[in-house]
Amino acid sequence: MLFDGLDLRLPIGESAAVMGPSGSGKSTLISCALGLVKPQGSVTVADADLTGMRRRQLARHRSRYTGVVFQFGELLPELTALENVALAALLAGTSRKDAYADAERLLVELGVPRAKRPTGTLSGGERQRTAVARALINKPALLLADEPTGALDDTNRNSVAELLFKVPKQWECALLVVTHDEQVAMRADRVFHLADGHLLERSGG
Amino acid sequence: MTSAKGAPLWWQLFRVGAAAGRSASAGRARFVALACAALAVSIAVSTFTLIFAAYDGRDERGADRTPRFAQSASDPEARALWKPAFDEVNNTQFSIVYLAPLRADAPLPPGVSAWPEPGQAVLSPALLAAGRSEGIETRYGAVAGTIGEAGLASPGEWLAYVRPGTDLVVPESMRPVTRFGSFASLGFGEAMFVQPIRLLLVLAAFMAAMPAAALSVSAARAGSDARDQRTALLSALGGGWRTRAVINIGEAAVPVAVGALAGAAAAAMTLIRNTHLPIVDFTVARADAQHWWWGVLGAPLAAMVLVLLCVVLMHPPQRRPQGTRPRLAKTRLPRWWPYLCPLMVFVAVRGPELAPTPSTRLLIYAIGVGATMLTLPSLVGLLAAAIGRGLAAAGRRTGRSGALVAGRWAAAWPGATARLTAGVIIAFVLVGQTQLWTTRNTGPAVQAQQTVDRVGSSIVLVSHPRETPVPQGFLHALPPGTEALRLKIEPKSGHAELNGPCEALKRVALPCSPTATPVELRGIDPRLGELYSWDTPAQGLSARQTTDPQGPLVVLVGQSGQQISVPAVKQAANAHLGMSVTVDTVAGSWLTSASMQQHLGRWTLLFGIFAVIVIVIAIVVSNLAEFVRFSRQITALSVLSGNRTIYLSTSFFALFMPLLGASLIGLTAHYWLATPMTSNTYSGGSELSWPLLAFVLAAATALAFLVWLWGAYGAVRQAHNWRPAAD
Structure with a gap:
């Protein structure tokens, strides 16, 4: 049993960071929030329980309400930053015009000026900002970030973390960050430690 | 340990x-x-x-079936007579062996269980099956049985052991045999x-x-x-x-x-x-x-x-890679390399016309085709990049994410598309070239085909071994309405004379006169025109009416334009004229030798098809793996957006379209490269086999379809198992 009596509520506009050693189940926690792993109990996102959903329903719900930022961005290097972001909207069924307009606006707001260059040529920080933009384009209720600064140098780490933790207030969503990095975690409204299957909130976080 | x-x-x-x-x-x-x-x-x-x-x-x-020969027929050891000869079915030559027992204990060749009666034959099962349409079961008389596998070079060999009618056995033309079985094969039959x-x-x-x-x-x-x-x-x-x-x-x-x-x-x-x-x-x-x-x-x-x-x-x-950025390949072809391709197509298609001799033509053609194949992949790479950019732009304009992703990928990595496409094009051209080369006829065979197309079997030639009258039995056994003339050639002057009864001369519009009358070649019966050009030295032709025709070649003509049944003539010849009588249409023997060459060429085709299938599998496999690697990049996105159709569309653009496009380009390239072979420029006579090309195109389309679905399925399966894993 990986988790035992795990309980976490995250309202809109609030951020939480989960820390823990490797293998403690941080990524599994993200998988639970995405509905890819179905634990005993319930996982509720935007007032709907994921554990009882069928695959199709779950996929629709996930695309409508959840966004994810990965450690390595998981962007397509051949596509431009703009296309990478717009692609997520297109795949979720947004019209072409709206998808590109929203993507362009988001990238400007998030500070990716070279949005029309292939993503493979961007810096690590720019790539991760693009990843954040992509996660936000479908206006998710829950934004998940899996080691979002793990592959960045110090300067980029700070700027991406700053950007990320502004998101809940600015875009009206909840943010759950899984990280090793104490300095990143400290920016969250609440900080948890995942150890032995238990989630312990650090007081004064 | x-x-x-x-x-x-x-x-x-x-x-x-x-x-x-x-x-x-x-x-x-x-x-x-x-x-x-x-x-x-x-x-x-x-x-x-x-x-x-x-x-x-x-x-x-x-x-085992090679006879041991006796010194002479009078040798007390001699127990049978043996004579090999040739015949043909469907323009394919095979061996026949005439056998006649000398004694009651005459030995039988392996695979033959009992002596056929005079005027009967024992055939191999494959010959019996293949020759039915040409009346093989009556050609040498009645079929007394079939040759067992022990007596055949291979189970599919065409072979006939014929025991001629008693009156047709000419002992001096046959060799006396003591028994069958030798240390080495004499090499008749399939081995030839x-x-x-x-x-x-x-x-x-x-x-x-x-x-x-x-x-x-x-x-x-x-x-x-x-x-x-x-x-x-x-x-x-x-x-x-x-x-x-x-x-x-x-x-x-x-x-x-x-x-x-x-x-x-x-x-x-x-x-x-x-x-x-x-x-x-x-x-x-x-x-x-x-x-x-x-x-x-x-x-x-x-x-x-x-x-x-x-x-x-x-x-x-593996050496650990320095840095994570993909590096360009160290060896690059010069920039002008791809542009050589159209030039080389031109060399292959138009070059042979300019060459002075047939051998230079062949060389230029081979160089042109080879160089086209070498330069094609890089040209396809250039095109793939350009088409990729176009596809991406179109995808962006229309909001089709599959086109956008596949287009950008093709533009960034044209090598992958080039390998896939060029491989299929080359395979296509290889199959086509193999087929062309195996059906390539030499000049005389092309003309022979034209002759056969014109007159077919409306004139049939029968060699008559001796300057003796044609037996009445033979003439009566011919198909009704067939008339016989004989062709005689003056050895010194090369002048040819057709002689025979007036009925027969009239049949081919020749004058009936007891003295030799020169024939005006202009406006001559087309059958005679072909006979004149193929079977005489072309030193003039005359006609003579006689009741006692002479000449080593019996010329059979039917009623105007009517085809004579060659199998029926062969049957009559075997029954009445003797052993190994040649029966042929005008120019027919040229076609037989060309057909034998083509027969050998089919081995190249068989191996060629195997090679192409294996090569295409190799290409498809490496590309499928490459596609799965590429599609891994969109896994996270597709899982999060709940959209799996993107795999179907990217796979469509990344695998199906290049494969189908390659087949069409391959067909066109082949058609172009085949021009000198099918026209008379090179040596002529090769035939484009449209059914073969249609089959290859259909197979390529089916393959493209399969690869498309396989690629999409592989990617979907990969997405199904995906979990975020930054731990």
Whole structure:
């Protein structure tokens, strides 16, 4: 049993960071929030329980309400930053015009000026900002970030973390960050430690 | 060396490899590829064995049926008379042997159980089946039975033992025989019409072994990025080549074993029953395969070892890459290289016209075709990049995400598309060229075909061995309405004379006069025109009416434009004229020799088709693996957006469209490159086989469809198992 009596509520506009050693189940926690792993109990996102959903329903719900930022961005290097972001909207069924307009606006707001260059040529920080933009384009209720600064140098780490933790207030969503990095975690409204299957909130976080 | 748990280390490493194979991203494509490779290698090795087995068996049975000759017919040891000759069915030549017993205890050749009656024949089953349409069952008299396999070079051999009617036996033209069975084969029958063994071995090496080796390499390297990483890791951990080899073998063992098993099943079939090869219409005798059973059954084992060896050798120690950015290949072709391609197509298509001699024409053509094939991939690469950019732009304009992603990918990595497309185009052209070269006729054969097209069998020539009257029995046995003339050629002047009764002369619009009348060649009956140009020295022709025609060639003519049944004439000739009488249409023998050449050429076609299938599998496999690697990039996105159709659309643009496009380009390229071969520029006579091309196009489309769905399915399956894993 990986988790035992795990309980976490995250309202809109609030951020939480989960820390823990490797293998403690941080990524599994993200998988639970995405509905890819179905634990005993319930996982509720935007007032709907994921554990009882069928695959199709779950996929629709996930695309409508959840966004994810990965450690390595998981962007397509051949596509431009703009296309990478717009692609997520297109795949979720947004019209072409709206998808590109929203993507362009988001990238400007998030500070990716070279949005029309292939993503493979961007810096690590720019790539991760693009990843954040992509996660936000479908206006998710829950934004998940899996080691979002793990592959960045110090300067980029700070700027991406700053950007990320502004998101809940600015875009009206909840943010759950899984990280090793104490300095990143400290920016969250609440900080948890995942150890032995238990989630312990650090007081004064 | 054993571990704490007791299992030997190599076994644990082997199992690590096997587990890695199951979970690898391009695992299924590689599984199928390795299995196909093992099967292909097994077939290639079996082919070598069966070639030796078939030639060995043919020699052995050839020796068994070779007669021991006596000095003369009066030799007390002489017990039978023997005479080999030729005949043909469907323009295909075969051996017939005339036999006549001298004594009651006359020996029989192997495969023949009893002496046929005079005027009867014993035929091989394949000849009996193939010659039905030409009346083979009555051509030499009644069929008394069939020749057993022990008496045939191969089960599909065409052979006839004919016992002529008593009055037709001419002992002085036959050789006395004491018994059958010699140390070496005399080489009549099938042995006279087959390729020399070295040629088949060369074909097998180039068109079976080499493509199978290419497939093995491609399969071994499919989805190699993850394994290269593992190899580097193992090296860093201190694992030697043995460790790496055992893991790699463990990963490949199951698919290779599956392929080898399929190969073993195919090999076993050759031991159980006679194996008929399509296209070349050759049957491998079960007995021959059984004689070489160790080679036949060893082939799949050898294939297994060879493919596994290839897997090990294809994963050399990796140097850790410097940096993470993809680097450009070090060796690059010059910028102008792709643009040579259209020029080379031009050289191949138009060049031969400019050459002065046939051999230079051939050389220019071969250089043109070869250079086109060499330069094509880079041109396709350029086009792929351009089309990729266009596709991406269109995808962006229309909001089609599949077109956008596939277009950007093709533009960024044109090499992948070029390999896929160029490979298929080259395969297409190869099949086409093989077919063209095998149907290539030399000049006289082309003219012969034209003659046959014009007059066919409305005029039939029968050689009459002696300057004696044609027996009335023969004339009566001819199809109704057939008239006979005889052709005589003055040896010194080369002047030809057609003589015969007035009825016959009138049939071909010749004057009836008892004195030789020169014939005006202008406006002559077309049948005579062809006869004049093919069977006389063209030194003038005259006609003479006579009741006692003379000349070594009996010319049979039907009523105007009516075709005479050649099989019926042959039957009449065999019954009344004697042994080995030649019956032919005008120019027909030229066609027979061309047809025999084509028959040999079909071996090239058979091997060519095998080669192309194997090469296409190799190309498709490496591209499927590449596609799965590429589609891994969109996995996270597609899972999060709940959109799986993107795989169907990217696979459509990345695999289906290039494959289908390649087939169409290949067809066009082939059509163009074939122009000099099909026109009379080069030597003429090759025929574009539209059914073959249609079949190849249909197969390519079906393959494209399969690859499209396979690619999409592989990617969807990968997405299904995806989990975020930054831990």
